[in-house]
Amino acid sequence: MTQMTSVPDALAAPEGARRRVSPSGGVDRVFRAGLRGAGFTVLGLMATVGLFLFFNGLHAISVAGFDFVSTQTWEPDSHHFGIAAVLVGTLLIASVALVVAFPLALGMALYISEYAPRWLKRPLTSMIDLMAAVPSVVYGLFGSTLLQWEGIDIPRWLSIQFHWIPFLDVPEADPNNPLAPENVYATSTFWAGLIVGFMIMPFICSVMRESFTQAPPGEREGAYALGSTRWGMIRSVVLPFGRSGMIGGTMLGLGRALGETIAVAMIISPIFLIQPHILANGANSVSALIAQKWGAASEFGLEALMAAGLALFLLTLVVNFAASAVIARSRSGQGSDA
Amino acid sequence: MSTVEQTRPVAAPATPPPDPAPAGPETRRDTRSIHRVDVVAVLGALVSAAALTGLLFDQIAPFSGVVGFIAIAYPLFLGIYALLLSLEENGLTIRDKLVSAVVHSSAILAIGALVAVVIYPVIMAWDVLGLGNFYTEDMAEAGTLDPLELGGVLHAMVGTLEQITIALTITVPLGLVTAVFLNETKGAFTRLVRTVVEAMTALPSIVAGLFIYASLILLVGFERSGFAAGCAISIMMLPIMIRAADVVLRLVPSSLREASLAMGAGQLRTAWHVVLPTARSGLTTSVLLATARGVGETSPVLIAAGYTPYLNFNPFDGAQVSLPLATYQMWTSSEDTMQTRAFGAAVVLITLVLVLFVLARLLGGRGAGNFSKGQLRRGLRASARDRERFIGAARDRGAPGPVAHNPVAHSPIAHSPIATNPDPGPA
Incomplete structure (x- = not known):
């Protein structure tokens, strides 16, 4: 802006040719071409992911036709396969994961941005980042061998008390028999979702924390000055300002939950029926299906798995694009140099 | 406020003169947000909730075990805490303190979960971690029934190191140059690349594996090998690294860049001598964090390399296992010794991730332009x-x-x- 106001001065001094400011040439042109080349490469790589899956899965999809989305079983060698069961299973696991991760991430993000003493903020942020970096196979070990057996009472209690809610019922269970095997409550959608929830919590949390810390200090102090308690301030200032960050972070977490593979594959016992009872054993997801069937698949089986992978890819892509659009909107108008 | 009240006592007719005590040095108003009463209330609620749960436990309660204990004690704690507060506080304060308690406990739960997830494999693998052969042998000689003194995870360690090296050789140059590209150019194409990269950060890792299988193995004709696994990992790491580096580069103050341009430096010189050195620590962090994520990925290796119990130094020839894949494969065995080995491999993996992570925090974490x-x-x-x-x-x-x-x-x-x-x- 200041250059604009100095224009009259330039007009007042007409002597000497006006200096032309052209984009620097030579080396810089090569540099920019190199940069653009890298950009093209990355864009090309990312775009071809979908293309390759599509062309490899095309044959399988054309064989199955519309049955691909409506069949529940997975027997590609007899050309009788579909993703109805695994797709529903993926969505159920992701929903449970969000139900677990959202409140936890919200609490943690609020703690770091509003409650924690100043010296604790950085270590806590690091720990959340570390939680995101812990390999999923480690979460899988924890969930499959410890948590679901130690906490088996929780799904039992839930299913006995709330069996009138359709999806919390466990049909195979016999609550009147004290010697009934406990494993009807394990290896279920619930436990897979719980562990995946812990895995996606840090991703949701870091987006939320970032948006919470951007709540303007003036409004915060204004709320306090009007006599608000800390929770009142959070509810009236921090949460409204962080709303799009909360939504975007949650969707980002959803995208991750949909694609989580190994932890889910380790916890569930796979079934190929739509399993609406989230507490009952037996569940499935697209990625777990691919991981488990990959080793022993025939050539056509591989094509069918590619088609399933394509479905998963499209699903996560839609969710992720929506998430980054929401987050980008929450960041709009904020430059790096304030 | 208080000074006004004290120095000008309100005239109180027909009563003894105001107490002379306030004439001394004024007592300071307590502005702390935590008072002794609060601490006592929290502790009291905790103790009584624990005691009540102990009473209910095994008698009425439907739960057993540690998880069950906490599941009962926690709602009880909240209830008792609210009851204690309601003795002397109003509704607004009670709500504020209850929310505070919930927020604190969710933080404790998250940190507790992290600690439990990291410590549990160490406990389970304790027997095998002290054995030297675990780090120096592969599983060629050891069957599922052999004792822990035979066999180890050397093959997986070698595989992990080679695969992550391959992935880094691809990702670091391409990722950093793309991050610079996103920051140095403007326009529709840049925006498109940024949007696609952001959407790809959550690309399911198994899809990255499928992509490499479809392109590199089926189309180009490579066999399933460590190289293919490294490529699959790099597909997964690339968006993560670009995004982290992009954020770091965006934090370089534009005044620095403008100063360099004003001195007559070109775009390349500015990027090379001003932007990149200023953001060096942040870029290191982004590389290390992406590495930590890439090291722990199981499914790309599962699809692109496959499992083998043998030590394989050559990443271009034949199956090559990595630490997470070895953990997964050994865990699927029902034998106790194999499961212990699986936990051991997981501990080695966690240690590697922790080292990378601590390095990232030590080297980086500094904002642009802040010097050590x-x-x-x-x-x-x-x-x-x-x-x-x-x-x-x-x-x-x-x-x-x-x-x-x-x-x-x-x-x-x-x-x-x-x-x-x-x-x-x-x-």
């Missing part, structure tokens, strides 16, 4: 050298004085607020 002590010393030394050089040059030209006047202004870090200190260090 060593960097500051080096910068000051460079300034001092420049000063000598300028003085020498001026003397050679036979014009002492004004040129050597303000050497700090020419120093490479003169823009940093710390370096504006007039003392140029050891001159």
Whole structure:
């Protein structure tokens, strides 16, 4: 802006040719071409992911036709396969994961941005980042061998008390028999979702924390000055300002939950029926299906798995694009140099 | 407020004169947000909730075990805490404190979960971690029934290191250049690349594996190998690294960039000598964090490399296992020894991730333009050298004085607020 106001001065001094400011040439042109080349490469790589899956899965999809989305079983060698069961299973696991991760991430993000003493903020942020970096196979070990057996009472209690809610019922269970095997409550959608929830919590949390810390200090102090308690301030200032960050972070977490593979594959016992009872054993997801069937698949089986992978890819892509659009909107108008 | 009340006592007719005690030094108003009453209330609620749960436990409660205990004690704690608060506080305060308790406990739960997830494999693998052969042998000799003294995870460690090296060789140059691209150019194409990269950060890792299988193995004709696995990992790491580096580069103050451009430096020189060095620690962090994520991925290796119990140094030939895949495969065995080995492999993997992570925090975590002590010393030394050089040059030209006047202004870090200190260090 200041250059604009100095224009009259330039007009007042007409002597000497006006200096032309052209984009620097030579080396810089090569540099920019190199940069653009890298950009093209990355864009090309990312775009071809979908293309390759599509062309490899095309044959399988054309064989199955519309049955691909409506069949529940997975027997590609007899050309009788579909993703109805695994797709529903993926969505159920992701929903449970969000139900677990959202409140936890919200609490943690609020703690770091509003409650924690100043010296604790950085270590806590690091720990959340570390939680995101812990390999999923480690979460899988924890969930499959410890948590679901130690906490088996929780799904039992839930299913006995709330069996009138359709999806919390466990049909195979016999609550009147004290010697009934406990494993009807394990290896279920619930436990897979719980562990995946812990895995996606840090991703949701870091987006939320970032948006919470951007709540303007003036409004915060204004709320306090009007006599608000800390929770009142959070509810009236921090949460409204962080709303799009909360939504975007949650969707980002959803995208991750949909694609989580190994932890889910380790916890569930796979079934190929739509399993609406989230507490009952037996569940499935697209990625777990691919991981488990990959080793022993025939050539056509591989094509069918590619088609399933394509479905998963499209699903996560839609969710992720929506998430980054929401987050980008929450960041709009904020430059790096304030 | 209080001073006004105390120095001008309200006239109280027909009562004894105001107490002389306030005439002394005023007591300071307590502005702490935590009072003893609060702490006592929290502790009391905790103790009574634990005691009540102990009473209910095994008698009425439907739960058993640690998880069950906590599941009952926690709602009880909240209830009792609310009850205690309601004795002397109003509804607004009760709600505030209850929310505070919930927020604190969710933080404790998250940290507790992290600690439990990391510690549990260590406990389970304790028997095998002390054995030397676990780190020096592969599983070629050891069957599922062999004792822990035979066999180890050397093959998986070698595989992990080679695969992550391959992935880094692809990802670091491409990722960093793309991050610079996103920051140095503007326009529709840049925006498109940024949007696609952001959407791809959550690309399911198994899809990355499928992509490499479809392209590199089916189309180009490579076999399933460590190289293919490294490529699959790099597809997964690339968006993560680009995004982290992009954020770091965006934090480089544009005043620095503009100063460099105003001095007549071109775009390449500005990027190479100003932008990248300023963001160096942040870029290191982004590379290390992406590495930590890539190291732990199981499914790309499962699809692109496959499992083998043998040590395979050649990433271009035949199956090559990595630590997470070895963990997964050993865990699927029902034998106790194999499961212990699986936990051992997981511990090695966690240690690797932790080391990478701590390195990232030690090296990086500094904002752009904030220097460590060593960097500051080096910068000051460079300034001092420049000063000598300028003085020498001026003397050679036979014009002492004004040129050597303000050497700090020419120093490479003169823009940093710390370096504006007039003392140029050891001159």
